[in-house]
Amino acid sequence: MATADVLKPDFASHRRHFIFTDEHEQLRESIRRFVVKELQPHAEEWEETTFPDWVFTRMGELGFLGLDKPEEYGGQGGDYYTSLVLAEEMAHAHCGGLAMGVAVQTDMAMPPILAFGTDEQKQQWARPAIEGKAILAIGITEPDAGSDVAGIKTRAIKDGDEYVINGSKTYITNGHRAHAIVLVTKTDPDAGHGGITLFLVPMDTPGVIREKRLKKLGMHASDTALLAFQDVRVPESAVLGQIGKGFYHISWELQGERLIGAAGAVAGAQHVFDRTLQYAKERQAFGRAIGHFQVIRHKFAEMATKIETARQMVYTTAWRFQNGEYPVREITMAKLYSARIAVEVADECIQIHGGAGYMQEYGIERSWRDLRLNRIGAGTDEIMLDVIGRSYGL
Numbered sequence: 001m002a003t004a005d006v007l008k009p010d011f012a013s014h015r016r017h018f019i020f021t022d023e024h025e026q027l028r029e030s031i032r033r034f035v036v037k038e039l040q041p042h043a044e045e046w047e048e049t050t051f052p053d054w055v056f057t058r059m060g061e062l063g064f065l066g067l068d069k070p071e072e073y074g075g076q077g078g079d080y081y082t083s084l085v086l087a088e089e090m091a092h093a094h095c096g097g098l099a100m101g102v103a104v105q106t107d108m109a110m111p112p113i114l115a116f117g118t119d120e121q122k123q124q125w126a127r128p129a130i131e132g133k134a135i136l137a138i139g140i141t142e143p144d145a146g147s148d149v150a151g152i153k154t155r156a157i158k159d160g161d162e163y164v165i166n167g168s169k170t171y172i173t174n175g176h177r178a179h180a181i182v183l184v185t186k187t188d189p190d191a192g193h194g195g196i197t198l199f200l201v202p203m204d205t206p207g208v209i210r211e212k213r214l215k216k217l218g219m220h221a222s223d224t225a226l227l228a229f230q231d232v233r234v235p236e237s238a239v240l241g242q243i244g245k246g247f248y249h250i251s252w253e254l255q256g257e258r259l260i261g262a263a264g265a266v267a268g269a270q271h272v273f274d275r276t277l278q279y280a281k282e283r284q285a286f287g288r289a290i291g292h293f294q295v296i297r298h299k300f301a302e303m304a305t306k307i308e309t310a311r312q313m314v315y316t317t318a319w320r321f322q323n324g325e326y327p328v329r330e331i332t333m334a335k336l337y338s339a340r341i342a343v344e345v346a347d348e349c350i351q352i353h354g355g356a357g358y359m360q361e362y363g364i365e366r367s368w369r370d371l372r373l374n375r376i377g378a379g380t381d382e383i384m385l386d387v388i389g390r391s392y393g394l
């Protein structure tokens with residue numbers, strides 16, 4: 001700088017992060033327009049009814065379900081950051097259950113099909129899923145095993161050129177509406193981690209029973225199922241990936257799920273922060289806007305710092321992932337930290353709203369209930385801590 005101009009902080013500047021290009025920003029704008037115009041107005045209604053299947057059809061038509069998926073199967077062939085943009089923009093629907101249902105489709109069930117599936121499986125399930133014509137679910141958790149994936153009991157036994165599957169899965173997102181499920185089973189109960197195999201099971205196969213629609217604390221717009229598998233016969237071609245490699249396939253899947261979950265948690269935290277900031281500027285007490293009390297101002301400062309830290313962790317980790325690394329430790333840290341701060345932020349936003357924060361009509365308590373899942377789903381805080389700790393050889 002040639003002259004000694006006085007530098008003033010420019011708090012209003014919004015320089016985009018270096019991982020994003022003009023194309024990403026255009027994509028962001030078009031997703032935001034769609035989300036705000038076509039999804040967000042239904043958020044209240046879908047809390048009662050769960051979101052309708054046409055959301056998948058519409059998002060498929062718009063190309064939003066295959067942003068980073070191969071063009072060969074109908075995707076847009078974009079980089080990993082495009083799916084990050086989708087996860088961030090879905091927060092503007094103010095409907096956590098909707099964002100989760102879509103993320104299960106795009107970032108949880110679809111990736112293992114594309115990574116480990118045969119061309120036939122990809123044509124049969126990934127292509128229609130990208131087009132929004134098929135809905136997918138992923139079944140890992142069981143009534144007796146969640147964190148302990150190797151402890152699952154669902155059995156797949158070879159019988160001639162078929163497999164017979166028996167067992168149950170619980171808390172399955174999209175479980176009531178799905179056309180197919182990526183199912184984690186045990187093919188060899190004595191082989192530990194090496195005895196797990198994935199199957200791609202059409203949900204209309206005889207013996208697949210959608211037992212119960214589960215009621216939950218938040219994420220009301222999503223459907224969550226208890227599923228039973230009773231003598232479900234599938235051909236050998238339903239095996240997804242390699243026999244006995246299912247644990248490793250699903251561990252890989254969980255990395256993508258966690259990073260996208262972290263991005264969604266940060267965006268959710270930012271969304272509830274923005275709404276609360278607006279409220280704090282308008283709500284008056286003792287003759288001034290409540291945001292002008294130092295104690296409230298500091299709450300915003302703390303929240304903003306945490307959100308920004310989490311966002312930087314997500315972006316840096318995504319950058320490493322996009323550039324060919326497999327940064328499991330950092331993904332785990334980003335998931336842990338983003339989930340925690342999202343819940344802290346939502347909780348503080350309820351406090352700043354006072355009684356209004358506790359009332360349904362303001363939607364802040366909904367953010368808290370929805371965001372709370374982040375500390376449990378896709379691996380609990382405790383499991384994240386264990387993964388991080390073990391990564392240091394402990």
Ligand SMILES: Cc1cc2nc3c(=O)[nH]c(=O)nc-3n(C[C@H](O)[C@H](O)[C@H](O)COP(=O)(O)OP(=O)(O)OC[C@H]3O[C@@H](n4cnc5c(N)ncnc54)[C@H](O)[C@@H]3O)c2cc1C
Pocket residue numbers: 104138139140141145146147148170171172173174216219224373376377378379380381382383386
């Ligand atoms: C709304 C919702 C949607 C979901 N969607 C899906 C889905 O689509 N597909 C799917 O497969 N699953 C889904 N899940 C399941 C979710 O991933 C599991 O709930 C989660 O992994 C935890 O498993 P668990 O509930 O069995 O808890 P548990 O494993 O029983 O854990 C109970 C407690 O023990 C702690 N704990 C367990 N093991 C350890 C350990 N080694 N060290 C320290 N603490 C430990 C946990 O951290 C937790 O606090 C969903 C869950 C919810 C609530």
